[in-house]
Amino acid sequence: MSTSQALPKPSKPAVFLARLGEGLRGALAKLAREPLGMFGFAVLIILVVVAIFAPWIAPYSPTAQNLSQALQPPSAAHWAGTDEFGRDILSRLIYGARITIQTVLAVSLIVGPVGLVVGIVAGFVGGRTDAILMRITDIVLSFPSLILALAFAAALGAGLETAIVAISLTGWPPIARLARAETLIVRNTDYVAAARLYGASQLRLLFLYIAPMCVPSVVVRLTLNMAGIILTAAALGFLGLGAQPPAPEWGAMISNGRRFMLDNWWVAVMPGIAILMTSLAFNLVGDALRDILDPRHVRS
Template sequence: MTDALHSQSEIRRPPIPARIAASLARAGRQLADEPLGLSGFLILAVLCIVAIIAPALAPYDPNVQMLSDALQPPSLAHLAGTDEFGRDIFSRLVYGTRITIQTVLSISIIVGPVGLLIGIVSGFFGGRTDAILMRATDIVLSFPSLILALAFAAALGAGLNTAIIAISLTAWPPIARLARAEALVVRNADYVAAARLYGASSLRILLLYIAPMCVPSVIVRLTLNMAGIILTAASLGFLGLGAQPPAPEWGAMISSGRKFMLDYWWVAVMPGIAILLTSLAFNIAGDTLRDILDPRHARS
């Protein structure tokens, strides 16, 4: 009888590709009604394209020094001016997009699954498991993320990879807390109780019934957290603990340009504008994703 019920449910359920296509179409229609959100996604799409075609887009080699052109203001020859070594700032910003996108993707790949797994395990099993995992989460949350990232980066050594690891070690607790809250609600749902009656194992319930329901909220939270992650990565670069010279990391560019801020403003302001636009785009995109994926937050 159980097999018959499963067979009937599979017959009534649309194929997975059709469900994915329908969800994407619905999200596309909702996104079309959000001009501001659409602009955020467009900026992020442009950044990804810039990162991919950086060699074709940059007019100069980002690391070639031309001391005769040092500290030139923005012009047709150098759209964003040059730095103290005569390097074209626009070209360095273009190549720096690669570092930013790499950092964001790497941290998302680490933080998303780790936070999701810890959160759903804590919320589903409860009891001592929940207490241990949440106390560990609270300990990490009790430290300012930037200070903790600085400590990890200093301990692991300067470099882009260590900066990614350091930020990841401090960015998972909010994701875990959110996933736990979602799991506490989902674990009492009727379909989870039905799965238990059918004899589904705890692992199957976690992976096939609870985790998929928590993924949309985790994606939204990750997107909203990207602005803070970008600022933390830029702060590590500013302090010399991120990508090392001559890599065109935006935080390191601001650090090198702060000495010329009064007379040659473009050296520090141009990478600052890049960080501002990228962070703003992630905030707008995350807010729009929340409205699309969670109707409780829909705008009136």
């Protein structure tokens, strides 16, 4: 009897916060052993900070034209040079980070939940529901994503929102497949059988027992997908179907710079470096997250 009385009764939120801190510390300790993942996280944090504080960080306005300063090479005044309208490329890149982050977040927030729900429902319910959901997934999966995005952007009119919807439309099937595969494993485990025996409803099984087991791999997959999302968004921008001028979208900036490529390399190369660094960072973070979230992947 003494043990139950000796147990202190801290309030629920306090316990929750303490555990959250504990979990975060554990994750950070694991991250510290992954220098590359650390680098990726650092780049992403810098990117987010830059995107949030763009107006205070950027040395110039991203859209103000100054034709007397057109096509200046990188210098102390313009670290990344200027484009054909004399706009400071560094400032445009800094503001462009906002568009990139916005796209990646929006697409992930649509693709993740949709893919997860479709996958776990298909895997858990099985039978005809599974067949129908998976055939739909197969059909969407067989579309080349960029082409579908192009058709979609063409049909709905060019713009950042259209690009986001178009990329999301082709982004969920891999997530759904992954979630279904995990669900098929989890639904036959003894702990789910035990939960059936103590009367857990189907919804409870689905969202409290099966979904939590699928979330880590879905998060890893999403993070790895983010690099692809950036590239697709940049490709749509490059083709003129993403964010519209004068918005400083990185892909669109490369597209503009293409015309001056031979004489003024920096106009196209600077946004190229930004895209390269960001997608590399997302890939590294995805890799590190897999090691942190999934104890089965142990690096020797």
